Amino acid sequence: MGPEMDAARIIKNPPLAAYYIALVAALTGWSEIPLHLAFLLPAITAVLGTYFLAREFTQHPVAATLIGILNPVFILSGITVMCDVMMLAFYVWAIFFWVRGIKDNRDRNLFIAAVLTTLCCLTKYFGLSLISTPVPSHTNGRWKKGATRSLSPDPDCHLSIYQLVPTPSTAGDFYQMQPVMQQRKGS
DSSP, rough: OOOOOOHHHOOOOSHHHHHHHHHHHHHHHHHHHHHHHHTTHHHHHHHHHHHHHHHHHSSOOHHHHHHHOHHHHHHHHSSSSSSHHHHHHHHHHHHHHHHHHHHHOHHHHHHHHHHHHHHHHHHHHHHHHHHHHHHSSOOOOSSSSSSOOOOSHHHHHHHHHHHHHTTTGGGGGGGOOHHHHHHHTTT
């Protein structure tokens, strides 16, 4: 056994899951069964989010949901008192509301997606990947007045972003690289 340490020195995650544990413990006491039952709520929420997100992209949302549920990692993590499944629930629902906001042209859904993204980031640092996921891949027409939103990727945006990623052959010239877009526009 190692030395005793404060949990704050060991746990390297943002505080939302810890606050959730504290809330459940304040309501039910520091008992293992209520804590595990409380963490089934995020697991159920992740399952429902997977189903609704799958409905947006496939004709077989139940099959897609079952693939997610029957994954051994989800089965094991879904019954623990850890922040992984809670982050997954926020992640899936953030993507769902973002997709619905783009498809339906509704800012309310995009706002809900932003709030869920924030909660996801406060649950586990991997949630930060949600911040950059939708923006570069689906910005065609988003900021133009009167333009409709679309889920089709903007190829110009993809090219310019990937051009900025250094490869082994260009790593030395990283700061001198010109985005492809400037070359394509004749600049």
